[in-house]
Amino acid sequence: MDYKRARLIYNPTSGREEMKRRLPDILQRLEMGGIETSCHATTGEGDATRAATEAIERGFDMIIAAGGDGTLYEIINGMAEQEYRPPLGILPLGTTNDFARALGIPKHWEYACDLIIQQYTRMMDVGKANDRYFINIAGGGSLTELTYEVPSKLKTMIGQLAYYMKGLEKMVRLRPTELLIQGNGFAPIHEEIMLFLICNSNSVGGFERLAPEASLDDGLFDVIVLRKCNLPEFIRIASMALRGEHLNDPHVIHFRTDQMTVTTPDYVQINLDGEYGGNLPGAFQVLPAHLPIIVDESGHSSYN
């Protein structure tokens, strides 16, 4: 058997600690599939970034991200600037697993392991936001802050419900922000907005049809800007977005670009793949076909 050496970077606290419980079974299944795996358990914020860079320096053939979107985001930040980037496998064992859902990577660990064993890779676009990187989504506007404001203890206790509770709290205090958005291929936007979302994939934030035309390998971002609106309008548009019917609403601006800048006179935080990614101003750019990610060869979505 042609053995591969993989570095599995896992967050022992993610997804209500499921990863910790599953680890021995995962290692055994990968071993049986010809992948010799050594592990790094993350110790806190930023550790997965350092571990990914170190894994590349040590010459591993593959990196496996095991945990949620936060762990994946940190690993991508450890890989994106390296000259050689080995294939990245994903074991979605977090709370929301947005990116795995977008790629159709199975939620069940056995099937996710089998995909990694098959090692079919696709080159995916990566987003650059100032000096950081994201794979799924970048955004701003007070509602987008909810993903990193949910206390991790609450996530461990009640899972995804913690995000819904925080979302309701943020919606009640929704405020518009003045933004100037400029870039390639669209007219500049200068107005008060509720939020902006720069989508690399088509499934983000639990909304599976938020950016229906977005593709991870087209060299473009799909950008969605929600204009100033009141709470009932916001709820109406959000429910349309659940069905992918929001793009023609007059409150929604939608365009595609490979590069854009966002400036504001206000204090606005940047959300990158659900994590805090600094503040505006922001320069956003697509790095086309930048990262080999292990996916389902059939291309069918099997996340469930």
Ligand SMILES: Nc1ncnc2c1ncn2[C@@H]1O[C@H](COP(=O)(O)OP(=O)(O)OP(=O)(O)O)[C@@H](O)[C@H]1O
């Ligand atoms: N040992 C650790 N103890 C506490 N926090 C950690 C530890 N290791 C990593 N972290 C932090 O936990 C955060 C969240 O982890 P992760 O995204 O993997 O899981 P999740 O929150 O359950 O899933 P999701 O992001 O998909 O909702 C990461 O931002 C990371 O910095």
